[in-house]
Amino acid sequence: MTQVVVPHTGPPGTDSDPLGRGAARPPGTWVVAACARLVPADRRAEWHAEWMGELTYAWQVRRPPGAVTIAARAPLLLRALGALSDALWFRRHYGNVSMLSQDLRYALRTLIRWPGFTAVVVLTLALGIGANAAIFSVVNAVLLRPLPYTDPDRLVYLFGSPTDGDSAKVGTSSSYPDYVDFRTRARSFSQLAALSVRQTTVTGKSFEPAIVSGGVVTANLFPMLGVTPAIGRGFGPDEDKPGAPVVVIVSHDFWRQRLSANPNAIGSSLAINGRPATVIGVMPPRFGFPGNSAVWYPAAESNDPRTRGQHSYVILGRLASGTTLGTANREVAGIARQLETEYPGLNAKRGARVQGMAEATVGDVRPSLLVLLGSVVLVLLIVCVNVANLFLARAAARAREVAVRTALGAGRSRLARQFLTESVVVTAIGSVLGVGVAYWGSKLLVSKAPRSIPRASEIGIDANVLLFLLALSAVTAVIFGVLPALQMSRGMPIASLREGGRGMRGGLARRGLRQALVVAEVALAVVLVVGASLLVKSFWKMQRVDPGFVPDRMLAVQIQLPQSRYAGFADADRVRAFYADLYSRISARPEVQSVAVAMQHPLSPGWTSSFTIAGREPPPAGQEPESSIRPVTAGYFRAVGAKLLRGREIQESDGVAAPGVVVINEAFARLHFPNEDPIGKQIDRGSWWKGMPAHYEIIGVVADERFQGLRAPADPATYFSLPQFTFNDNWLLVRTRGDAKAFIPTLRQTVWAMDRDLPLENVRTMDEILGDAVADTRFNTALLSLFALVALLLAAIGIYGLLAYTVAQRTSEIGIRMALGAQRSSVLRLIVGNGLMLALIGVAIGAAGALLATRALERLVFGVSTTDPGVFAFVALALTAVAVTAAAVPALRASRVDPIVALRSE
């Protein structure tokens, strides 16, 4: 007998189903039939035949004679249930893959056929997701995420606060004796710690000497914050006592970079400001409080009453449980009043207040970050509106395709599935690019972030934010990608076909909504562009501020002589000799054009001190005027390029033994000698210590250096002769003939030839320092401009999308108009006019919004009003122009409508 083998690709034919004989119908037949629906259609018959073959055979073999009981049917029924997992296997392996790959192929073809649409949606999503995730990550790290300490909401600063509002006299810091008094008297705090940041010279065997930020802290600071060293231990209370051996905890970066990440570094010794110290701990990575400290050592203060006038500490506390900020504020104000009474000389007008640590930390940058956050929200809104509009516009243009496919038998779910696949593909591409933009964007932001942005080290792409953005854009794309397909496939395909795509009458209300969306989009863009333009104008103005010196080819480095070896106060001669020697050695170099040594560089505010003007009635004690103290060497003004307005410069002859001389700046002259010639007048600084004159004769007036930063006018300043006003911490300023940076190695060698242990890492050019001075503004400007640009682009895309949609919908109407004699130009006007109207309404609303919103920028702008009419006019014009351009593309398409073609579909 020949064996007939039914090819395994096909079902075994009709004669294989003799199930007409109802009695033979095995149990589980319906289960297999139900499961068969899960199997992809091209495999279904074969699959069903295989299962029925087994079931029927098994039933023939096992069916008991007589009545069929449930117990007899149960084994086969159970076995039939296995068909479910088999069917699901088929679905997983053949069904989705084949259908999905078909959908995918079709989706890709469609997307390639509509390259403009694809590019625009992908770009919108990439920019929207990427830029927003990057910016939001910055804002989140700096502003929103809680401080990385235990229960950070209860950490508060206890700030000094002037009772008469004069913050020049009473700053936020406190003296150590005040701290002790607050600690012993206040009940509102479970702990109070004192801390300060000092430039600290660290030397060691294994690394170059360095000046780093050093946290000088009381031993209870770290436990109070809830932070423990990653390696080693924290400070013990005994180590925070005067005379105790110095111990030091280093930052993770310091440990990695200078101690080679050596785990045995604990117990090794360093020199802190020339004093030997033992390393006892390494803080966890990224911990740098306060102020990016690289090392920490105990304050070890003795509560010397003589130091009550030295306000060098900031007090940080933890509120006791159940205490509110208000209670604490009242209590510390009360204690400050007691101290005012007890120490009328030193604590006059010295109040106190409490401020949350988080708020105080980000206080200065909060406005600019909130502006950015607001921009993020605006741009996100625009992105969603846009994606929606684009999908709607394209769907309208595809109405005919949908009608054809519906007529050919495509079901709604099939169509929805196809549109969904397309949405998902576009969104996926956009999202991938968006994640890339987010990654590079945040890297760029961190690298360009000015130093003033606190907590910059904590910035990283926030996964939750990214996921949220991805989800939001996906949902938008999916909803607006699929909805039109469902809408269009409803109703009669023939009607849609005949009406040439007008079958989907969106309805006036829906069209109105889309127009409102575009108006909103334009308005949002106006707000952003106005904000950005204000900042750009500020930045431009700031760039044109004369800093009062010439920064070209100039190096600046701080040279701090450690007191352990130079003993500045006791032996000023050694310090003077060092700087004199340094001056002559550097100026002897052929590469050098000019040299100066000064206590501050031209952009450093430095510190102020009080004085009186000789021959005038002295003001009451405690109300003497203040002036910036800026000792300089001979030739300083020539060297930095500051303009001497009257009198003479400091000269070599103004030495330690010569009569005291001082050059004042214009601000000083304006304030104290408004109507007289200051030259020859004397200022009295009282006697501060031996070897320094008490009286200084004013010998010159110099133009203001912007040492308070480019935003602020200079305060009164006094330039003393350095030998007559010697400290062991000065800046060396060198103007080279050629490239300044090329001179850095020579400069280092020259200084190290004099003292091998001086830290010289941070040699910078004045251009860099000047760059830092405008870094905040540049950063804000760049970010907001970026946002504004994105918003502008997106608004243009939005207008384009809507008008393209309108044109597609109105093709036959336009055709009729043209058949009836309308000119191309009037069609053009019709469509462009439509866009222009939307743009103008948007600009009007946006301008009104911008008037309110730009108030947030008040602290960020410079030299320009937040309601600057020029900026508003420019933005209105620019946006209108952009809108018209965006409208022109669909308008041109409309004007090329061939009336014959348009009407044929009627």
Added chain:
Amino acid sequence: MPRPPRLTLPTAMVLLAVSRHYRYGFDISDATGLPSGTVYPVLRRLEDAGLLRSRWEAAQTARAEQRPPRRYYTVTTSGAQAVRDAVERYPTLQRAFDGPNPSPEPRTA
């Protein structure tokens, strides 16, 4: 050709069962004690990987017995190596199948 399936215990059992001439899905299920919901997906994977091959039994046989034809599976040449691997990996399986009772032959007409 798809990647050969991992030689899990159920896979080895099904493979061995087919090589010992338990060739129909339900027979394999009976021989191995595995539920049909496990046996069938394993059969699909093994066939996809080219280790098994399926055919329909002769239509005449089925018609003679007044039932639809059944589908049966045989080990291919490359499947033979997989059977040896299975035996090597799970030696106890062989004893279970190659007991005193000889396996039934497929009912080909």
